[in-house]
Amino acid sequence: MDIDVRSGSGLRERTVEAIGLGIVDGTYPPGHRFANQDELSAQLGVSRNVLREAFGSLRDKGLIEARPKTGTIVADTEAWAMSDPDVLRWSVASRSAPTxxxxxxxxxxxxxxxxxxxxxxxxxxxxxxxxxxxxxxxxxxxxxxxxxxxxxxxxxxxxxxxxxxxxxxxxxxxxxxxxxxxxxxxxxxxxxxxxxxxxxxxxxxxxxxxxxxxxxxxxxxxxxxxxxxxxxx
Incomplete structure (x- = not known):
């Protein structure tokens, strides 16, 4: 998936959108570890602070979790907050989503x-x-x-x-x-x-x-x- 959030306003929201859709459509499958956050922030064209804020939103949606000695990983689909409007919208938009x-x-x-x-x-x-x-x-x-x-x-x-x-x-x-x-x-x-x-x-x-x-x-x-x-x- 080609992800680029460098244009437009609301970098945090656009970063949440890019990573969230990537998780739901399987680009980042359950268990995927975001090991190199510097590389990801560079790929998205955002600062580490923006990426950190986006990860906070994605944790609230149940899409990612932080594990000791492992780092930030994509959560199992059972943990996803399917009542969250964004998660549900991404699921409907993605043919490979569980919903x-x-x-x-x-x-x-x-x-x-x-x-x-x-x-x-x-x-x-x-x-x-x-x-x-x-x-x-x-x-x-x-x-x-x-x-x-x-x-x-x-x-x-x-x-x-x-x-x-x-x-x-x-x-x-x-x-x-x-x-x-x-x-x-x-x-x-x-x-x-x-x-x-x-x-x-x-x-x-x-x-x-x-x-x-x-x-x-x-x-x-x-x-x-x-x-x-x-x-x-």
Whole structure:
């Protein structure tokens, strides 16, 4: 993998991105020892201080660990913080990662219909209007590159309306993973009108306070956009 973080801003973040993706995609496999950090910092074009800060972030994500008399090594995949948005995003972006789009879709199948049901039961009037507004904004850019951004905004609004901070955190985690997928969160086969129409049904169910319908239609969205058929919950 060609890694170069010398351009752009946020050297620490870019260094975390370069090494983190390298770990997840197998460039640095579990057990790999970062023996020569001077060489790595030179390769990345960053200082030892920046590299040290990046390693701290990667330890927090469970990707690396420090062992006495061994140094800094890549941790086993079981130790990786898969609930971390960056780790999940890198996994989705890498075909060789232990986490796949199917795993993400299965998690969404569990979380998102339940979140839509809670949103319908708990949403404020402002929440409901925001969800409807974002749905219409999505319709306006259905065939535009900005569609993914608009779709994620709607996705997050539904989760916020569920009024559960744990659900909101899970939303950000899943959204981070979906940013690594070129298809976006709920892209359905066929005409983009299919996706927009289904989103409108979710929005209307939430506005009407119909939790069962909101959950059913959200489950339909997840099923239709999955990379392969999912088992029914």
């Amino acid at each position: 796949t789009l199917r795993h993400v879709a299965e998690a969404r199948q569990i979380i998102e219909p339940a979140a839509a049901r809670l949103a319908a039961l708990r949403r404020s009037e402002a929440d409901a209007e925001e969800i409807v507004r974002l749905c219409e904004a999505l319709a306006e850019c259905a065939d535009d590159p900005k569609r993914i951004e608009a779709e994620l905004a709607l996705h997050r609004a539904v989760f916020r309306a569920a009024a559960n901070p744990i659900v909101a955190h899970l939303a950000e985690t899943i959204s981070g993973a979906l940013m690594g997928s070129p298809s976006g969160p709920h892209s359905m086969p066929g005409d983009s009108a299919d996706t927009i129409g289904t989103y409108r049904r979710v929005a209307e169910a939430i506005r009407a306070g119909d939790g069962a319908e909101a959950a059913r239609v959200m489950a339909e969205l997840v099923q239709a956009s999955a990379p392969e058929p999912l088992d029914q919950p």
